Amino acid sequence: MILNTQRSAPRGFTLVELLVVIGIITVLVTIGLVIGSRASSNAKTNATSDTLKLLDQALAEYVSAKGEVPPAFVKIDGANTLQPIADADFGLGTPLDSVGWFCFQMSKVDSAKTIIDRINGKFLTAIPSNDAREFRTVNDGWGNRIRYVHPAFHGLLDGSKSPTDLIGPPPAGFAYRGGNPTRNTANSDAGMCVGGSPYFYSMGEDGNASSTVDNVYIDGKKPTFVSN
Numbered sequence: 001m002i003l004n005t006q007r008s009a010p011r012g013f014t015l016v017e018l019l020v021v022i023g024i025i026t027v028l029v030t031i032g033l034v035i036g037s038r039a040s041s042n043a044k045t046n047a048t049s050d051t052l053k054l055l056d057q058a059l060a061e062y063v064s065a066k067g068e069v070p071p072a073f074v075k076i077d078g079a080n081t082l083q084p085i086a087d088a089d090f091g092l093g094t095p096l097d098s099v100g101w102f103c104f105q106m107s108k109v110d111s112a113k114t115i116i117d118r119i120n121g122k123f124l125t126a127i128p129s130n131d132a133r134e135f136r137t138v139n140d141g142w143g144n145r146i147r148y149v150h151p152a153f154h155g156l157l158d159g160s161k162s163p164t165d166l167i168g169p170p171p172a173g174f175a176y177r178g179g180n181p182t183r184n185t186a187n188s189d190a191g192m193c194v195g196g197s198p199y200f201y202s203m204g205e206d207g208n209a210s211s212t213v214d215n216v217y218i219d220g221k222k223p224t225f226v227s228n
Contacts, residue, residue, distance in 0.1 A: 044141030
């Protein structure tokens with residue numbers, strides 16, 4: 001009897017099997033990217049929420065020290081000019097850095113400034129100022145400016161009213177800076193302050209203030225909206 005000593009050549013992957021393996025790897029990579037993206041987004045949302053809470057705590061410290069909410073304007077040191085603090089466009093094409101001016105106000109009250117100092121440094125940006133203390137603004141987890149809304153300027157502003165119309169005439173010898181504020185549903189959340197207290201919010205991942213679904217607010221302090 002003659003034995004057949006020849007061995008069959010090892011069988012390689014078929015085209016179908018290769019395509020199946022590639023498909024499985026693609027699905028696993030896609031799932032990994034989705035999970036990673038969600039984890040990153042959640043981390044940014046949580047960090048933003050923590051920042052908003054600290055801003056609100058600073059506001060509470062200011063109210064405790066002064067007995068009232070911050071005024072709707074701030075005196076610019078070294079000038080007879082008052083800057084209205086409105087989350088609005090004063091004719092520059094972009095909203096005023098309202099949270100920056102809020103931080104400027106907080107720098108005048110030590111207990112409130114202490115709270116601002118607790119914000120993670122990567123969300124704070126220094127801005128040149130004539131004031132002896134540091135003038136800073138605050139960003140959210142996506143690198144966009146956090147918005148601060150004062151009740152004197154909440155809701156919609158069609159640009160027909162001046163700061164004097166909205167917050168009264170300036171003190172003698174002073175003048176308001178800028179033109180009439182505009183705040184519409186295209187460049188803001190059109191929110192209304194609740195209980196006469198200012199509020200803060202982030203525009204969320206999409207960076208669009210008007211799409212309020214993904215905006216980040218402080219729990220229990222979400223404004224009402226004029227569109228509701």
